[in-house]
Amino acid sequence: MNFVYEKLMGGKQGLLGFVLLAALILVIMPMFFDIFRLNLIGKYLTYAFAAVSLVLLWGYGGILSLGQGVFFGLGGYGMAMFLKLEASSPENTKIQSTPGIPDFMDWNQITELPWFWVPFESFTLTIIAILTLPALFAYIIGKAMFTRRVGGVYFAIITQVIAVILTILIVGQQGFTGGINGITDLRTLNGWDITSDSAKYFFYFLNAGLLLTVIVISRFILTSKFGSLLLAMRDKEDRVRFSGYDVAHFKIFIFSFAAMISAIGGAMFTLQVGFMSPSFVGIVPSIEMVIFAAVGGRISLIGAVYGTLMINAGKTAFSESFPELWLFLMGGLFISVVMFFPNGLAGLWNDYAPRVFPFLKEKAKTKDVPPVVTDETGKGTV
């Protein structure tokens, strides 16, 4: 019991925050919103996977990845490829010159299913691919970067370039990927209509459950010895190295783990939204994921979810009524969160909640999350 309380929930404050979040997304939101809005919230919650992964990677590890959209996209495309193959069964596509392949391939004069599409005919293999391929990709990048002590802004730029490369590749190789439109027109999952209301409810709750599970696992990682090491690496990487730890391995692990989480989010995105396109892979979505985490408070797993929900709700509301104001607001948000609230919503909560709710006081003093460092020069890592 104590293990669950301390390690998985993070003590009194952590438990309270977790229960509040679970109540909000599992009970309150389904009660007050119709299925259309709920589906929209479900979409936002898939971004929260990426935001949570950035809390681990950036908030605790000090590694800023500007390419989280890559992994989100890989997961999403994995799921989309499976659904697309199911939607393009020979009966559905008999008007094409080559029945049985996705429509965009037929338009691009491809007559045979490319080899890397073949595994996605099986649902089991698809799930395995979603969980392993992005993590493997992150492992390769991480291995190449971190063992050569590339870090800080260099790492950020290189992950950003990888996001650019992948986007151009997806857009350019229209015949294999669906190009700029992405993979659209997805209908069924193992024969089950994913656009029906029952499926949407199911995916919403599945998504929420997975998100909460990911938060619990991440909390476990952070409260373990590994979590302390991660923090130590963020603040004084050299000292950790001199203490005999192989810093690169820890970084590779957390980067791969973050990639896996983001990929799960991407797969859930495809299931709930019904398509996947390169506009969720590139620089802009990737950097927006960082701001979700930053607004929530980069060291708060639960804050990241609130940050994501808040920004996306704001984005939807604003782009409906004042589209021209949204970019100003978003830009201002980037600047103010960095300059004035480096600990985001979670920081405000930690500062003010104990005053409002006195019973949180004693715990807040002892279990305070370490503040964001102000002395990461980033230069010493190259």
Added chain:
Amino acid sequence: MFDEYTYSELGSIFAMQGFAGISLFSVLLLMALGLAIIFGQMGVINMAHGEFMAVGAYTTYFMSTLTETYFPSLMPYYFLVAIVVAFCVAGVLGYLAEYALIRHLYKRPLDTLLATWGLSLIMQQSFRTLFGAREVSPTLPDWLLGSYQPTDTIDIPLNGMFVLALTAVVTLGVFYLLYKSSWGLRVRATTQNRVMSGAVGINTKSVDRYTFALGCGIAGIAGAAFTTIASTGPTTGTLYIVDTFMVVVFGGAASLIGTIVSAFSIAQAQSLLEFFISGSMAKVYTLFALVLILMFKPEGLFASKVRR
């Protein structure tokens, strides 16, 4: 891919794509010079650098419209003035950005990255509000149009030559400023050892501010040069920012020679590949090759010898 061409055709292709690459090289180099100075000096990544280029481009457009409406007789000369004005406008904006934003974040480079991204969003939307979402291009003076034909198959556009000359002048100017002037001495001292420079009486804060303004001003010149080869839209800056980062990182931060060499090789690789394969794939191959090289040589082509 070379099979279907004869040697003389290949020669012409290389010459022409080479000159096309030189226009790209000039813009990339002008952008990267500013970015490299800022990054090398302060370790700050300026994500809004592309927008400072767009400021220069829009200033040129504004000057062109102004001249066309009020002083049509001065049209042949406005472009030279526009370059200077672009430098000043972008430089002043850069100075203000440093004062209001960047100087508070020197110890947090990753946060600077996010804050300047926010700045770039705001600037983009301002362009859209002020100049509209459509792409604009200034009316170029006649002497910039046309081309020079040394042989029948080779066709070299004059604007490319002009931009190259402009780049050469600016690059030499930066070299002079950094390596021959007393201000440059202070900049280099600050780059090498900030604390010690402060201790011997250099006002490092003022050095930072003017370096940032200079970098942004050069981006403004890049914008003016850019208008001669393409039209400007609110998102123009973003299209070039990643390439510029790669130029700086590949060249080795804080090495001007490295920046020049890497801008040249990246622009030429992209321009030559573009002729034989599609433009998007050319970019993919170039960027991919860069990432691979950087994985094996993270410090870039010309690593600075500064002990960190």
